[in-house]
Amino acid sequence: MQRVYRAFAPKGVRFFLVYPNPADTPDAIRVHAKSFGYAADALRDPKQELAKLARATVTPEAAIFTGQRLVYHGRIDDRFVDLGLERPAPTVHDLADALTAVVAGVPIAHPVTQAVGCFIADFAR
Incomplete structure:
Protein backbone atom coordinates (compact mmCIF):
# COMPACT_ATOMS: atom_id res chain seq x y z
CA MET A 1 0.00 0.00 0.00
CA GLN A 2 2.86 2.36 0.74
CA ARG A 3 4.27 1.89 -2.77
CA VAL A 4 0.90 2.75 -4.25
CA TYR A 5 0.67 5.82 -2.02
CA ARG A 6 4.17 7.01 -2.96
CA ALA A 7 3.46 6.49 -6.67
CA PHE A 8 0.09 8.24 -6.82
CA ALA A 9 -0.07 10.84 -4.03
CA PRO A 10 2.29 13.14 -5.99
CA LYS A 11 -0.17 12.88 -8.91
CA GLY A 12 -2.94 14.38 -6.78
CA VAL A 13 -4.58 11.15 -5.62
CA ARG A 14 -5.87 11.42 -2.05
CA PHE A 15 -5.67 8.37 0.18
CA PHE A 16 -7.62 7.49 3.31
CA LEU A 17 -7.27 4.44 5.51
CA VAL A 18 -10.69 3.42 6.80
CA TYR A 19 -10.96 1.43 10.02
CA PRO A 20 -14.43 -0.22 10.12
CA ASN A 21 -14.04 -2.13 13.37
CA PRO A 22 -16.09 -0.41 16.11
CA ALA A 23 -13.67 -1.81 18.70
CA ASP A 24 -10.77 0.19 17.22
CA THR A 25 -10.13 3.22 19.38
CA PRO A 26 -8.58 6.40 17.99
CA ASP A 27 -5.39 5.57 19.89
CA ALA A 28 -5.27 2.02 18.50
CA ILE A 29 -5.77 3.37 14.98
CA ARG A 30 -2.92 5.87 15.42
CA VAL A 31 -0.62 3.15 16.75
CA HIS A 32 -1.51 0.79 13.88
CA ALA A 33 -1.04 3.44 11.19
CA LYS A 34 2.25 4.55 12.70
CA SER A 35 3.57 1.00 13.10
CA PHE A 36 3.05 0.36 9.37
CA GLY A 37 4.35 3.79 8.38
CA TYR A 38 1.11 4.82 6.68
CA ALA A 39 1.20 8.44 5.54
CA ALA A 40 -2.47 8.57 4.50
CA ASP A 41 -5.11 9.99 6.82
CA ALA A 42 -6.85 7.39 8.97
CA LEU A 43 -10.62 7.49 9.38
CA ARG A 44 -12.59 5.64 12.05
CA ASP A 45 -15.77 4.07 10.60
CA PRO A 46 -17.47 2.27 13.51
CA LYS A 47 -20.87 2.11 11.76
CA GLN A 48 -19.26 0.96 8.50
CA GLU A 49 -20.85 3.87 6.61
CA LEU A 50 -17.75 4.51 4.48
CA ALA A 51 -17.27 0.78 3.97
CA LYS A 52 -20.83 0.53 2.64
CA LEU A 53 -20.31 3.46 0.26
CA ALA A 54 -17.19 1.71 -1.03
CA ARG A 55 -19.01 -1.64 -1.22
CA ALA A 56 -16.19 -3.08 0.86
CA THR A 57 -16.98 -6.44 2.41
CA VAL A 58 -13.57 -7.45 3.78
CA THR A 59 -10.50 -5.78 5.15
CA PRO A 60 -8.17 -4.98 3.53
CA GLU A 61 -10.09 -3.81 0.50
CA ALA A 62 -9.57 -0.74 -1.67
CA ALA A 63 -11.97 1.66 -3.33
CA ILE A 64 -11.50 4.50 -5.78
CA PHE A 65 -13.92 7.37 -6.05
CA THR A 66 -13.84 10.03 -8.74
CA GLY A 67 -15.94 12.78 -7.31
CA GLN A 68 -18.99 11.07 -5.84
CA ARG A 69 -18.73 8.01 -8.11
CA LEU A 70 -17.27 4.65 -7.08
CA VAL A 71 -15.15 3.49 -10.02
CA TYR A 72 -13.18 0.63 -8.45
CA HIS A 73 -13.48 -1.65 -5.46
CA GLY A 74 -11.62 -4.80 -4.61
CA ARG A 75 -8.21 -6.08 -3.74
CA ILE A 76 -5.02 -4.05 -3.55
CA ASP A 77 -3.13 -6.81 -5.33
CA ASP A 78 -3.11 -10.59 -5.55
CA ARG A 79 -0.70 -11.22 -2.67
CA ASP A 97 -3.50 -0.52 -12.37
CA ALA A 98 -6.88 1.07 -11.61
CA LEU A 99 -5.26 4.29 -10.39
CA THR A 100 -3.05 4.41 -13.49
CA ALA A 101 -6.21 4.27 -15.61
CA VAL A 102 -7.96 6.96 -13.55
CA VAL A 103 -4.98 9.32 -13.72
CA ALA A 104 -4.73 8.73 -17.49
CA GLY A 105 -8.46 9.32 -17.92
CA VAL A 106 -9.14 5.93 -19.45
CA PRO A 107 -11.60 3.21 -18.34
CA ILE A 108 -10.46 0.81 -15.63
CA ALA A 109 -9.99 -2.65 -17.16
CA HIS A 110 -11.27 -4.48 -14.07
CA PRO A 111 -13.42 -2.13 -11.94
CA VAL A 112 -14.36 -4.89 -9.47
CA THR A 113 -12.01 -7.53 -8.07
CA GLN A 114 -12.43 -10.02 -5.24
CA ALA A 115 -10.52 -9.06 -2.09
CA VAL A 116 -9.42 -11.61 0.51
CA GLY A 117 -9.60 -10.75 4.19
CA CYS A 118 -11.70 -10.61 7.33
CA PHE A 119 -15.39 -9.89 6.79
CA ILE A 120 -16.38 -6.38 7.85
CA ALA A 121 -19.83 -7.64 8.87
CA ASP A 122 -18.14 -9.73 11.58
CA PHE A 123 -17.05 -6.52 13.33
CA ALA A 124 -20.67 -5.64 14.07
CA ARG A 125 -21.12 -8.72 16.25
Missing part, protein backbone atom coordinates in the same frame (compact mmCIF):
# COMPACT_ATOMS: atom_id res chain seq x y z
CA PHE A 80 -3.39 -12.99 -0.64
CA VAL A 81 -4.79 -16.06 -2.37
CA ASP A 82 -7.04 -17.09 0.54
CA LEU A 83 -7.16 -16.49 4.28
CA GLY A 84 -3.78 -17.53 5.63
CA LEU A 85 -2.38 -18.24 2.16
CA GLU A 86 -0.21 -15.61 0.53
CA ARG A 87 2.25 -15.41 -2.32
CA PRO A 88 5.84 -14.33 -1.63
CA ALA A 89 5.11 -11.27 -3.80
CA PRO A 90 2.08 -10.06 -5.73
CA THR A 91 1.93 -10.71 -9.46
CA VAL A 92 -1.09 -8.49 -10.22
CA HIS A 93 -1.35 -4.94 -8.90
CA ASP A 94 -5.07 -4.22 -9.21
CA LEU A 95 -5.23 -0.96 -7.26
CA ALA A 96 -2.16 0.53 -8.96
Whole structure:
Protein backbone atom coordinates (compact mmCIF):
# COMPACT_ATOMS: atom_id res chain seq x y z
CA MET A 1 0.00 0.00 0.00
CA GLN A 2 2.86 2.36 0.74
CA ARG A 3 4.27 1.89 -2.77
CA VAL A 4 0.90 2.75 -4.25
CA TYR A 5 0.67 5.82 -2.02
CA ARG A 6 4.17 7.01 -2.96
CA ALA A 7 3.46 6.49 -6.67
CA PHE A 8 0.09 8.24 -6.82
CA ALA A 9 -0.07 10.84 -4.03
CA PRO A 10 2.29 13.14 -5.99
CA LYS A 11 -0.17 12.88 -8.91
CA GLY A 12 -2.94 14.38 -6.78
CA VAL A 13 -4.58 11.15 -5.62
CA ARG A 14 -5.87 11.42 -2.05
CA PHE A 15 -5.67 8.37 0.18
CA PHE A 16 -7.62 7.49 3.31
CA LEU A 17 -7.27 4.44 5.51
CA VAL A 18 -10.69 3.42 6.80
CA TYR A 19 -10.96 1.43 10.02
CA PRO A 20 -14.43 -0.22 10.12
CA ASN A 21 -14.04 -2.13 13.37
CA PRO A 22 -16.09 -0.41 16.11
CA ALA A 23 -13.67 -1.81 18.70
CA ASP A 24 -10.77 0.19 17.22
CA THR A 25 -10.13 3.22 19.38
CA PRO A 26 -8.58 6.40 17.99
CA ASP A 27 -5.39 5.57 19.89
CA ALA A 28 -5.27 2.02 18.50
CA ILE A 29 -5.77 3.37 14.98
CA ARG A 30 -2.92 5.87 15.42
CA VAL A 31 -0.62 3.15 16.75
CA HIS A 32 -1.51 0.79 13.88
CA ALA A 33 -1.04 3.44 11.19
CA LYS A 34 2.25 4.55 12.70
CA SER A 35 3.57 1.00 13.10
CA PHE A 36 3.05 0.36 9.37
CA GLY A 37 4.35 3.79 8.38
CA TYR A 38 1.11 4.82 6.68
CA ALA A 39 1.20 8.44 5.54
CA ALA A 40 -2.47 8.57 4.50
CA ASP A 41 -5.11 9.99 6.82
CA ALA A 42 -6.85 7.39 8.97
CA LEU A 43 -10.62 7.49 9.38
CA ARG A 44 -12.59 5.64 12.05
CA ASP A 45 -15.77 4.07 10.60
CA PRO A 46 -17.47 2.27 13.51
CA LYS A 47 -20.87 2.11 11.76
CA GLN A 48 -19.26 0.96 8.50
CA GLU A 49 -20.85 3.87 6.61
CA LEU A 50 -17.75 4.51 4.48
CA ALA A 51 -17.27 0.78 3.97
CA LYS A 52 -20.83 0.53 2.64
CA LEU A 53 -20.31 3.46 0.26
CA ALA A 54 -17.19 1.71 -1.03
CA ARG A 55 -19.01 -1.64 -1.22
CA ALA A 56 -16.19 -3.08 0.86
CA THR A 57 -16.98 -6.44 2.41
CA VAL A 58 -13.57 -7.45 3.78
CA THR A 59 -10.50 -5.78 5.15
CA PRO A 60 -8.17 -4.98 3.53
CA GLU A 61 -10.09 -3.81 0.50
CA ALA A 62 -9.57 -0.74 -1.67
CA ALA A 63 -11.97 1.66 -3.33
CA ILE A 64 -11.50 4.50 -5.78
CA PHE A 65 -13.92 7.37 -6.05
CA THR A 66 -13.84 10.03 -8.74
CA GLY A 67 -15.94 12.78 -7.31
CA GLN A 68 -18.99 11.07 -5.84
CA ARG A 69 -18.73 8.01 -8.11
CA LEU A 70 -17.27 4.65 -7.08
CA VAL A 71 -15.15 3.49 -10.02
CA TYR A 72 -13.18 0.63 -8.45
CA HIS A 73 -13.48 -1.65 -5.46
CA GLY A 74 -11.62 -4.80 -4.61
CA ARG A 75 -8.21 -6.08 -3.74
CA ILE A 76 -5.02 -4.05 -3.55
CA ASP A 77 -3.13 -6.81 -5.33
CA ASP A 78 -3.11 -10.59 -5.55
CA ARG A 79 -0.70 -11.22 -2.67
CA PHE A 80 -3.39 -12.99 -0.64
CA VAL A 81 -4.79 -16.06 -2.37
CA ASP A 82 -7.04 -17.09 0.54
CA LEU A 83 -7.16 -16.49 4.28
CA GLY A 84 -3.78 -17.53 5.63
CA LEU A 85 -2.38 -18.24 2.16
CA GLU A 86 -0.21 -15.61 0.53
CA ARG A 87 2.25 -15.41 -2.32
CA PRO A 88 5.84 -14.33 -1.63
CA ALA A 89 5.11 -11.27 -3.80
CA PRO A 90 2.08 -10.06 -5.73
CA THR A 91 1.93 -10.71 -9.46
CA VAL A 92 -1.09 -8.49 -10.22
CA HIS A 93 -1.35 -4.94 -8.90
CA ASP A 94 -5.07 -4.22 -9.21
CA LEU A 95 -5.23 -0.96 -7.26
CA ALA A 96 -2.16 0.53 -8.96
CA ASP A 97 -3.50 -0.52 -12.37
CA ALA A 98 -6.88 1.07 -11.61
CA LEU A 99 -5.26 4.29 -10.39
CA THR A 100 -3.05 4.41 -13.49
CA ALA A 101 -6.21 4.27 -15.61
CA VAL A 102 -7.96 6.96 -13.55
CA VAL A 103 -4.98 9.32 -13.72
CA ALA A 104 -4.73 8.73 -17.49
CA GLY A 105 -8.46 9.32 -17.92
CA VAL A 106 -9.14 5.93 -19.45
CA PRO A 107 -11.60 3.21 -18.34
CA ILE A 108 -10.46 0.81 -15.63
CA ALA A 109 -9.99 -2.65 -17.16
CA HIS A 110 -11.27 -4.48 -14.07
CA PRO A 111 -13.42 -2.13 -11.94
CA VAL A 112 -14.36 -4.89 -9.47
CA THR A 113 -12.01 -7.53 -8.07
CA GLN A 114 -12.43 -10.02 -5.24
CA ALA A 115 -10.52 -9.06 -2.09
CA VAL A 116 -9.42 -11.61 0.51
CA GLY A 117 -9.60 -10.75 4.19
CA CYS A 118 -11.70 -10.61 7.33
CA PHE A 119 -15.39 -9.89 6.79
CA ILE A 120 -16.38 -6.38 7.85
CA ALA A 121 -19.83 -7.64 8.87
CA ASP A 122 -18.14 -9.73 11.58
CA PHE A 123 -17.05 -6.52 13.33
CA ALA A 124 -20.67 -5.64 14.07
CA ARG A 125 -21.12 -8.72 16.25
